[in-house]
Amino acid sequence: MKIDELNVDEHYGEIGEVVSDEQKRRGVLIHAFQKIQKEHNYLPEDQLKELSEKLNIPLSEVYGAASFYKHFYFKPRGKNIVCVCVGTACHVRGASKVLEKLEEEFGVKEGETAPDKSMTLETVGCVGCCGLAPVVTVNEEVVGELTPHKMKEIIEKIKE
Numbered sequence: 001m002k003i004d005e006l007n008v009d010e011h012y013g014e015i016g017e018v019v020s021d022e023q024k025r026r027g028v029l030i031h032a033f034q035k036i037q038k039e040h041n042y043l044p045e046d047q048l049k050e051l052s053e054k055l056n057i058p059l060s061e062v063y064g065a066a067s068f069y070k071h072f073y074f075k076p077r078g079k080n081i082v083c084v085c086v087g088t089a090c091h092v093r094g095a096s097k098v099l100e101k102l103e104e105e106f107g108v109k110e111g112e113t114a115p116d117k118s119m120t121l122e123t124v125g126c127v128g129c130c131g132l133a134p135v136v137t138v139n140e141e142v143v144g145e146l147t148p149h150k151m152k153e154i155i156e157k158i159k160e
């Protein structure tokens, strides 16, 4: 995202008349974070610095606002986001083995991105499909009743 092109006033329309300049500048932060992350897959430091200067908001506050939301990231993320469910049902049905297998195959630990950026490995408490345990999500897709064969397919697809 070109921070220079960020037009603070255009986001407010008529309501802009009753909103202070400072409120307007702070109010566009989330929108800017979304655009930056969409383009880079995370929030690069140089972009946040530029944003801080453009909006005249201290960098610490820019980081503070972004880190409040779980879905903004400060490190590059992989092309695929693989999330292993480690909730009770999945734990009982072998989630730790699933996690170990993925860590071993991609040379990562939970929360890390593979060196080739093919994937980022995450965990989650429950995805609401306990009857299908053990479960992983690959991007938007839920894969349940994992078997070694399904794991192999997931791994091969990511490595393609």
Ligand code: FES
Binding pocket: 085, 086, 087, 088, 089, 090, 091, 125, 126, 127, 128, 129, 130, 131, 133, 135
């Ligand atoms: S515990 Fe894994 S889907 Fe609920």
